[in-house]
Amino acid sequence: MKHALSNDDALQQAVVAALRAIGLAPSVIDVAVRGAIVTLRGHVENAAQKHAAQSEALQVDGVLALVVAVEIRNAGSRRMRDDQIAAEVLTRLAWDGGVPPGAIQVQIEQGWVTLLGELERGEQKAAALESVSRLFGVAGVTDLTTIRVEAAERAATTAATVPTVTTVTTVTTATTATTGTDMATGPNRDAAGEQAP
Template sequence: MKTDKQLKQEIEEELEYDPAVNSADIGVEVSGRVVTLSGHPTNYAEKLAAEKAAQRVAGVKAVVVEMEVRLPRADVRSDEDTANAVRSMLHWTVGLSEEAVKVQVEKGWVTLSGAVPNAHLSHLATRTVSHMRGVTGVSNLIDVSSGESVNNIAEKIGRALQRHAEREAKHIQINVRDGSVTLTGKVGSYAERSAVRGAAWSAPGVRAVIDDLDIE
């Protein structure tokens, strides 16, 4: 098993390796294989990239995010300008109208609400907005409306796990209630955990995914 010192070194190397991250913006501390990221990334996309970089390192048990986005002066926009830009991106890139998804912006932090027919559109909306200049954070409150039954959702997730992560599927339990999926069991790494979560989110009718998976 890697020591905390080894994990810290490997995470710092991974941050330097990732072209989406300026490692000088991010501080790394490790205790009991739990990683704490601090610092001031210059945009929200960099903050997300730093978090994912830490999760990729084998042996990491959990990641605590204490980073705060500080936009360069050239990227600072009024909340009204940011809201208008977000609406345009959602319309032209994701195909979502103002009636489907509402946009609220406060100090660069974007909150999305409304309803879409599947979780894929909800995730695509969040990912699109997350990479926009001038955005300091994103909250996704979009509801997913679907006529899928509980049994259909659980069955489709189970089949997806068999296709994407067959080894992990044997150790994972899936519970579905009102479109909310709870995942329990054990996986071997953050990458496997991400694959399982992705399979759950991809199923039609899923509104939320509660990740109670443990990393061995």
């Protein structure tokens, strides 16, 4: 079992190490800790990096709460307008072979993308989220897509259906008519094999 870190300095070092392991140096994201509450401040290039930083910080033993003050921006470039982001998102989804054409609608507000629609498989949902979250200018993604019930039920039914083999055993009984002789007991003998009077 892992032991929780006992003080804020050790917790800060652990979070910094976790962020370094995914390529986010302290010069990109500053880590402050007070009373086991971790605050991340800084900027990253895309929503995927922001999400990775949040996930890694929450994985560190001893973190009780996480405050995220991380902006998404690319050094030397200006912020994209929502209509530009929408065009990029739609283009990326159209190129993604894992997402059916026209299955997802997008809504953008201040760089935050919301995905809406109905898909057939969880893999399509994951592919859409992955594609969109890595785009420049996307501040974050809310995935409100759903999996079609019929498709999900069909997949569950197919996975749960196991071929059934039924074996039928046929027993044939032969009856022989005899006169004075019982086939099981012999001539004039009772069931115990004794001579009948």
